[in-house]
Amino acid sequence: MSRLGLRARVSGAFALGALLLTASVSLVSYTSTRNTLLAERERTAVRATYYDAAVINAGIGGTDPDVLELLRSLDTGSDRYVLLHYAGRWHSRSADLAADTAVPAALQALTATGEAGAQRVERDGRPALIVGIPITGSASFYEIISLDELDRTLQALALVLTAVAIMVAAGGAAVGWYVTRHALRPLTVVAAAARDIAGGDLTTRLDPATEPDLAPLSLAFNDMADQLARRLDRDRRFAADVSHELRSPLQTLAATASVIDKRREHLDARTSAAMQLLTAEVGRFQTLVDDLLELARSDQPIQRELVPVAALARRVCQSRDLPTDLVEITPAAPDEWLIDRRRIEQALGNLVDNAIRYGGGPTAVRVGDGWLEVDDAGPGVAAEDRASIFDRFVRGPAAHSRGNADGTGLGLSIVAEHAAAHGGRATAGDRPGGGARFRIEIPGHQP
Numbered sequence: 001m002s003r004l005g006l007r008a009r010v011s012g013a014f015a016l017g018a019l020l021l022t023a024s025v026s027l028v029s030y031t032s033t034r035n036t037l038l039a040e041r042e043r044t045a046v047r048a049t050y051y052d053a054a055v056i057n058a059g060i061g062g063t064d065p066d067v068l069e070l071l072r073s074l075d076t077g078s079d080r081y082v083l084l085h086y087a088g089r090w091h092s093r094s095a096d097l098a099a100d101t102a103v104p105a106a107l108q109a110l111t112a113t114g115e116a117g118a119q120r121v122e123r124d125g126r127p128a129l130i131v132g133i134p135i136t137g138s139a140s141f142y143e144i145i146s147l148d149e150l151d152r153t154l155q156a157l158a159l160v161l162t163a164v165a166i167m168v169a170a171g172g173a174a175v176g177w178y179v180t181r182h183a184l185r186p187l188t189v190v191a192a193a194a195r196d197i198a199g200g201d202l203t204t205r206l207d208p209a210t211e212p213d214l215a216p217l218s219l220a221f222n223d224m225a226d227q228l229a230r231r232l233d234r235d236r237r238f239a240a241d242v243s244h245e246l247r248s249p250l251q252t253l254a255a256t257a258s259v260i261d262k263r264r265e266h267l268d269a270r271t272s273a274a275m276q277l278l279t280a281e282v283g284r285f286q287t288l289v290d291d292l293l294e295l296a297r298s299d300q301p302i303q304r305e306l307v308p309v310a311a312l313a314r315r316v317c318q319s320r321d322l323p324t325d326l327v328e329i330t331p332a333a334p335d336e337w338l339i340d341r342r343r344i345e346q347a348l349g350n351l352v353d354n355a356i357r358y359g360g361g362p363t364a365v366r367v368g369d370g371w372l373e374v375d376d377a378g379p380g381v382a383a384e385d386r387a388s389i390f391d392r393f394v395r396g397p398a399a400h401s402r403g404n405a406d407g408t409g410l411g412l413s414i415v416a417e418h419a420a421a422h423g424g425r426a427t428a429g430d431r432p433g434g435g436a437r438f439r440i441e442i443p444g445h446q447p
Helices: 008-061 067-072 105-112 148-183 184-200 211-261 269-296 309-319 341-358 395-402 412-423
Strands: 080-086 089-092 117-123 124-136 139-146 305-308 328-329 336-339 364-369 373-376 423-429 434-440
Touching: 008 080, 008 117, 008 124, 008 139, 008 148, 067 080, 067 089, 089 423, 105 117, 105 139, 117 434, 124 148, 148 184, 184 211, 184 364, 211 269, 305 309, 305 341, 309 328, 309 336, 309 341, 309 364, 328 336, 336 423, 341 373, 341 412, 341 423, 341 434
Parallel strands: 328 364
Antiparallel strands: 080 089, 080 139, 117 124, 124 139, 305 336, 364 373, 373 434, 423 434
16 A cells, blocks of 8 residues: 655654544533533523522412412413423323423422422423422422423534534545645756756756755755766776777778788688678677767767758658668658757667568658657567667677677667757557657757
8 A cells, every 4th residue: 555645644644643633622612611501501490490499489379379370370481381280190280291201309308398499300302400399388389491492402412513613624634635735846846857857957056045944955066066077077088088099000900900901801711700890890889989989978978950850851761772662651741850960860870770680670760740750670678678779788689699799789779868958758558550669859949
């Protein structure tokens, strides 16, 4: 299972923290408000019950009192019910109360001892408060106060606090996302600079003043980039110097070998074979030196100009004694491209040479809108080799299987370098019907 990113983890932490904090505050607020409202409701109910009990107590003080009329004279509204236990009987002004079971036994026992009390109960699934007050003689007066309205108020309060907690958690997640987005922006800049350097732009640097807290990282990054640029520059200069110094003796050696090779018919068979091998190896050595020089110059800026690419592709084929009808121009391809003529011609030529040497010959050279393709009739390139085949001194399985030692292992590397110099890339894939398809993508080709 993939791990969540830093931004998602921080946002989740903000959301969880906000939810826990808000839930705690909401719980405390709800509990405090509930207790306060219940206590206030009980005090109000007790005061009203004492007032009604005084009225009832005064009314039953005479002889033969009308208890039902006394109970009906009380102004209790629709949320209060009254009960009177008098002369051993229960009295109520309505017939919907089971008077003998409405009052809990514990509260009856308390009022029987002469003490007033109150108890919260549930009647028919609804909350209620029963207040009991002893009056004259052994009589007891009870009021049942409905708590439905208070319960609805508390439910609404709970819903509001829950909604607030959810909204605050969502707000915390949004704040976390916003904060991490801005906090990670300097690291995004560092990642972009690293990608630029990996893409070949060794001039990329970070400004330490942009983010003072990351100044040490910026300075270390810039120092690394400087050292990398210096090392690559030294390597390029070394390759260029060595290749340049080798060209003169190689030219002399090649000229000498050519003179001797022309008189090979005067040599014995063994010497003639050795001379032929020497001539081939000197030629291969010259090709290797030329390729090394080309790679050493590959970091130089490209010289863009308007080039008729279709004519360039046909010229590449003609120079290798291939028919020009191999070149296929797609309808979307522009007539002229803004490119470095020498680099693109060499890159396309290397792909054609690669097809001739290892792919059974090219079957098509296609020109599209910003891309060039060369198809061959060879065995193709295995998926696991398609990335490494463009590395330096790497030769594909086709070269080894054919026992071909003419290649230097730098041809496709030069193709990739020239494509990268134009901001593009070189790729290898399968040709429909068999064989390989090499492709050069060149963005920014439109004039």
